[in-house]
Amino acid sequence: MNNLSIKNKLYISFGSIVAIILILLILAYNNFTRLTEANGWDKHTMEVLIELDRINNASLQIQVDARGYILTGNETFIASERDNAELLKQHVARSVQLTADNPQQNERLKRAQALLTTWADVNIRRQIEKRRALGDTKGAADTLGQSSELKEAAAVVGAARDLIDQAGDEERRLLADRGAKAVDLHSSQNNLMIGGGVVVIVLSVLIAYALARAILNPLSNLTAGLSRLGGGEQSARIEVTSGDELGKVSEDFNRMAAQLQTATKRELDQTNELRDKVDALMEVVSRGAAGDLTGKITVSGDDAIGKLGDGLQRMFDNLRSLLTNVQKAGIQVTTSATEIAASAKQQEATGVEQAQTSVEVLSTTKEISSNTSQLLKTMEEATAVADYTTSATSDAQGNLRRMDATMQNMVNATDSINAKLAALSEKASNINSVLTTITKVADQTNILSLNAAIEAEKAGEAGRGFSVVATEIRRLADQTSVSTWDIEQMLKEMQSAVSASVMGMDKFSEEIRRSVGEVRQVTDQLSGVMDQVQKLAPQFDAVLQGMQAQAVGAQQITETMMQLNDATQQTVESLKATSEAVHQLQYAAGDLQSSVATFAVNA
Amino acid sequence: MKVLVFHIGADRYGLPLRQVQRVLPLVELKGIPLAPDSVAGLLNLHGEPVPVIDLARISGGAPSRQHFDTRIVVVDYSAPGGARHTLGLIAERVQGVQDVEQQGLAPSGVQAAPFLGAVTGDAHGMVQLVEVNALLPDELRARLFPEETATQ
Numbered sequence: 001m002n003n004l005s006i007k008n009k010l011y012i013s014f015g016s017i018v019a020i021i022l023i024l025l026i027l028a029y030n031n032f033t034r035l036t037e038a039n040g041w042d043k044h045t046m047e048v049l050i051e052l053d054r055i056n057n058a059s060l061q062i063q064v065d066a067r068g069y070i071l072t073g074n075e076t077f078i079a080s081e082r083d084n085a086e087l088l089k090q091h092v093a094r095s096v097q098l099t100a101d102n103p104q105q106n107e108r109l110k111r112a113q114a115l116l117t118t119w120a121d122v123n124i125r126r127q128i129e130k131r132r133a134l135g136d137t138k139g140a141a142d143t144l145g146q147s148s149e150l151k152e153a154a155a156v157v158g159a160a161r162d163l164i165d166q167a168g169d170e171e172r173r174l175l176a177d178r179g180a181k182a183v184d185l186h187s188s189q190n191n192l193m194i195g196g197g198v199v200v201i202v203l204s205v206l207i208a209y210a211l212a213r214a215i216l217n218p219l220s221n222l223t224a225g226l227s228r229l230g231g232g233e234q235s236a237r238i239e240v241t242s243g244d245e246l247g248k249v250s251e252d253f254n255r256m257a258a259q260l261q262t263a264t265k266r267e268l269d270q271t272n273e274l275r276d277k278v279d280a281l282m283e284v285v286s287r288g289a290a291g292d293l294t295g296k297i298t299v300s301g302d303d304a305i306g307k308l309g310d311g312l313q314r315m316f317d318n319l320r321s322l323l324t325n326v327q328k329a330g331i332q333v334t335t336s337a338t339e340i341a342a343s344a345k346q347q348e349a350t351g352v353e354q355a356q357t358s359v360e361v362l363s364t365t366k367e368i369s370s371n372t373s374q375l376l377k378t379m380e381e382a383t384a385v386a387d388y389t390t391s392a393t394s395d396a397q398g399n400l401r402r403m404d405a406t407m408q409n410m411v412n413a414t415d416s417i418n419a420k421l422a423a424l425s426e427k428a429s430n431i432n433s434v435l436t437t438i439t440k441v442a443d444q445t446n447i448l449s450l451n452a453a454i455e456a457e458k459a460g461e462a463g464r465g466f467s468v469v470a471t472e473i474r475r476l477a478d479q480t481s482v483s484t485w486d487i488e489q490m491l492k493e494m495q496s497a498v499s500a501s502v503m504g505m506d507k508f509s510e511e512i513r514r515s516v517g518e519v520r521q522v523t524d525q526l527s528g529v530m531d532q533v534q535k536l537a538p539q540f541d542a543v544l545q546g547m548q549a550q551a552v553g554a555q556q557i558t559e560t561m562m563q564l565n566d567a568t569q570q571t572v573e574s575l576k577a578t579s580e581a582v583h584q585l586q587y588a589a590g591d592l593q594s595s596v597a598t599f600a601v602n603a
Numbered sequence: 604m605k606v607l608v609f610h611i612g613a614d615r616y617g618l619p620l621r622q623v624q625r626v627l628p629l630v631e632l633k634g635i636p637l638a639p640d641s642v643a644g645l646l647n648l649h650g651e652p653v654p655v656i657d658l659a660r661i662s663g664g665a666p667s668r669q670h671f672d673t674r675i676v677v678v679d680y681s682a683p684g685g686a687r688h689t690l691g692l693i694a695e696r697v698q699g700v701q702d703v704e705q706q707g708l709a710p711s712g713v714q715a716a717p718f719l720g721a722v723t724g725d726a727h728g729m730v731q732l733v734e735v736n737a738l739l740p741d742e743l744r745a746r747l748f749p750e751e752t753a754t755q
Contacts (some may be wrong), residue, residue, distance in 0.1 A: 443628065443671060450607070450626040450674075453700040457605050457620045474699055 003243030008144060009214055013207045020203055024196040031189045038182040045175045048105075054166045058088035059157060066124050070131050071141050078128055085120040092116055099167075104138040108167050115160035123153035212467075218246035225253060234261040277305050280471065281312065292600045293320050323599045330596055334589035342588055344579040351572035360566040365554045365561070372547045372554075379540050379547075386536045393530040400523040407516040414509040421502045428495045435488050442480040449474030607676065608701050609694035611662050616719075617730045620700060624677040624689065631670060639743055646675060646691045653677065653745050655691035656738065662716060667695045681736045688748055690735070703730070735737060 004012070062084045068077035099105040119526040126149050134140035144150060221238050228236035236257060238250040277299045284295035293316055299309030452470035456463030606617030607626070632644030632655055641661040646653040655675060659667040669675055674697040680690040708721040711731060717740075720732035739747065 003635050439671075446672075447628055447674065450697070450699065454607070454620055454623050454625060455607075457700070471700070 003247075004380040005244045006215060008244070009211060009244070013211045016207060017204050019202070020200050024192075024200060027029045027192055027196065028189070031185060035182065035185050035189065038178055038185060041178050042175065042182070045171050045178070048095060048098045048171050049168060051091055051098060051176075052164055052573060054091045055088060055095060055112075055116070055164055056161070058084055058091055059119075059160070062088060062120060062124060063157065066127055069128060070144050073131060073134075073136060073140065081124070081128070085124070086532075088116060091111075093168075105167055105170055107469045108163050108170075112160045112163035112167070115156055115163070118157045119153060119160060123156055124147065127153060155493050195270070204362060209411055214242070215246070218242050218244070218250060222246060222250055222253065225250070225257075229253075229257055230558055234264060264537075274305065277309070281305070281309055284316070285312065288316060288319075291598050293323065294600050320601045323596060323601045327593070327601065328600075330589060330593040334586065334593055337582060337586040337589050341579065344575060344582055348572060348575040348579060351568055351575060353564055355572070358561050358568065361561045362558055365558045368550065368554045374552055375547055376544060379544055383536075383540050386533050386540075390530055390533045392528050392555055393533065397523055397526050397530070400526070404516060404519050404523070407512055407519065410512050411516070414505055414512065418502060418505050418509075421498050421505065425495060425502075428491055428498070431491055432488070435491070438480065438484050442477045445477035445480070448598060449477060487547055604703050604705055605700050606703050606730070606732065608698045609658070609674075609676070610696040610698075611659050611688075611694075612664055615698075615728060615730045616658075617701065617703065617732050618676060618678065618692075618694075618735065619726065619732065622678050624679060624736045626697065627677060627691075628647075629673050629675060629693070639746065641743065642747070643691075643693050646677075646693075648677065651689070653689050653691045655693060657693045658733075660696060661738070667693045670695065672696050672698075678735050680738070682744065682748065683736075686748070690738075690747075701725075701730070708732070722741040736755070 062081065065077045065081055065084065068074070096106060096109045096113055098107055127144065127147075130147065130149060131140065131144055135144060218241060223242070225236055225238035229505070234257065237254050240247050240250045242256070279298055281297065284297050287293075287295045295316070297309045297316065298314040300306050300313075301309075449470045452473065453467055456467035456470055459466065605620040607620055607623055608615055608617050610616070627646075630646070632646055633652075634644050635642060638644075641655040641656055642683075643655045643660070644667075653730045657667055659665065662741045673693065673695050676692045676694050676697070678690050678692060680688045682688065703723050707723045709723070711719060711722050718734045718737040720734045722729050724730075
């Protein structure tokens with residue numbers, strides 16, 4: 001809906017209103033037609049009724065005329081009899097024609113038509129003929145009144161009249177029905193007109209409201225956006241809510257506002273850039289005025305500012321290279337002067353050092369002399385100690401030899417103990433075999449005593465005394481067994497003790513053997529020491545002689561060093577003078593450097 | 604009555620002395636292949652072969668251990684038919700001869716092995732008498748002394 005154009009919106013809105021009205025009109029026309037039709041049917045019914053009345057009237061007229069003639073015999077009464085009959089027939093035919101749409105009525109009326117035609121053409125004519133035949137005879141009227149013709153005619157016309165009345169009733173009923181239908185149609189027509197009118201009005205109002213909304217809302221948005229933009233708010237944008245012409249206008253407005261904003265921003269950026277460039281130039285130039293030439297001009301280009309920047313940059317570059325050259329020259333002069341001064345100082349220091357070294361050499365030489373005499377004394381003491389060591393070592397050697405002999409004795413004693421222990425062990429084994437024999441004897445004694453007891457029992461009373469002996473023997477055998485067992489246990493303990501002793505003795509003799517070996521080793525070493533100590537004494541003498549020669553040499557060195565010292569002193573004096581001149585050159589170079597240093601040329 | 608006291612396991616038993624011929628040390632026996640378990644072997648008694656029964660084995664226990672006081676007791680065995688045989692018995696811990704009062708004997712009251720007889724008590728516990736003649740079951744006796752079975 002939103003994306004439709006305004007033209008289409010208008011077409012749709014008014015078109016829908018017109019369509020609703022058209023529908024209403026068609027419904028109303030339809031109702032109206034049905035009403036008209038009902039009126040036509042009413043009229044038709046009325047015509048039929050009128051025709052029926054006329055039929056009645058005509059038949060009555062014919063009857064009245066016929067009676068009048070019958071009563072009076074006057075021919076005037078029946079003068080118009082044929083005309084009336086014709087009229088009756090016409091009316092009847094007309095009514096039959098009118099009720100052609102209703103078969104029941106039509107049938108009814110056709111029957112009435114037949115009766116009435118018969119009545120008018122046959123019955124009435126017969127009555128008239130009969131009266132005419134009677135003429136002016138007295139009681140003619142009564143005669144005719146009593147005649148069958150009259151009764152027959154009355155019956156025929158009565159039947160016809162009944163049919164006519166029935167038809168009239170039917171028509172009246174139809175009229176009433178149709179009247180009721182017409183009233184219904186009237187009320188429905190009224191309802192349709194009122195209801196339809198209300199619906200049309202409501203729908204029209206709704207459509208008008210929607211249309212106004214669809215057109216007026218974007219328009220007011222657009223107006224508000226325009227007034228905001230006019231008021232200077234460049235970020236003002238309109239919300240595009242529809243795809244119609246107003247939506248397009250809103251989009252164009254948004255694009256225009258965006259372009260306006262971009263243009264303004266670009267202008268501002270350019271102004272800022274120009275100001276930044278001028279500021280940068282100003283900063284570099286003011287730093288240069290203060291003496292700092294390290295500033296780099298970043299502004300360049302084809303415009304006026306760019307050219308100005310390039311010119312300034314060239315100027316600064318020239319100035320910088322000039323100052324750099326001056327600074328370099330100053331630094332070179334200073335460096336050279338410093339180097340000269342340093343070497344002069346070094347030479348001076350070397351001279352002084354030389355002098356000091358000479359003095360040190362002197363004192364060292366003196367020290368050597370005194371040390372040498374001290375050493376001499378020490379060497380004499382050492383010789384004495386060496387002599388003492390020699391005698392002590394030979395004493396120790398003697399002691400060690402005695403110890404060795406003792407050890408040897410111990411080894412022998414241990415061996416003899418071992419032999420004795422072996423003998424002991426052998427004896428114990430002998431005892432063991434004796435014990436085994438004793439055990440066997442005891443066992444056999446035990447059995448013997450048992451058998452003796454058995455034999456005694458078998459001997460009965462005679463063996464009683466023997467039985468006592470047997471019991472005693474058995475007791476002895478048991479005691480022997482117990483004692484033997486005790487001895488066996490003791491023997492076992494003794495044997496284990498002996499074997500432990502043997503092992504201990506073995507270990508002991510092993511220790512002794514090792515000790516003997518060690519003592520011999522110590523003795524050998526002591527002999528070596530003694531030999532060395534005895535060789536020391538002649539070497540000490542040689543050292544003493546060398547030292548005395550050294551003392552003489554030291555004296556000669558002292559004298560030579562005195563002469564060297566004097567020469568060095570003179571060299572130092574001349575170096576001091578050179579140093580002074582170089583100092584003055586250094587000061588001059590320093591002045592030059594400091595005056596150039598106020599310009600900074602390197603970043 | 605005097606009995607020879609020995610042990611089966613931890614319990615003391617007594618053999619009536621009048622049926623005991625003699626007591627021998629535990630000597631090497633000749634093995635008898637395919638003999639019943641309770642037969643320990645054959646003993647050579649002065650040239651005569653004597654079957655030896657292990658008392659511990661015939662009582663349903665393990666074989667007798669060979670201690671120094673384990674002995675072979677030679678007894679007189681009277682078969683039910685009246686025949687007399689010499690039989691060797693291996694007994695553990697043969698302690699000696701003990702006097703048992705005849706009136707101190709009491710029936711054990713328990714139906715166990717058929718050769719166990721009356722019991723008596725003393726300071727060291729109870730002693731149960733062993734009936735030598737009831738020692739061998741019929742089947743074993745038939746295998747040990749077949750000639751007797753043949754005569755019957």
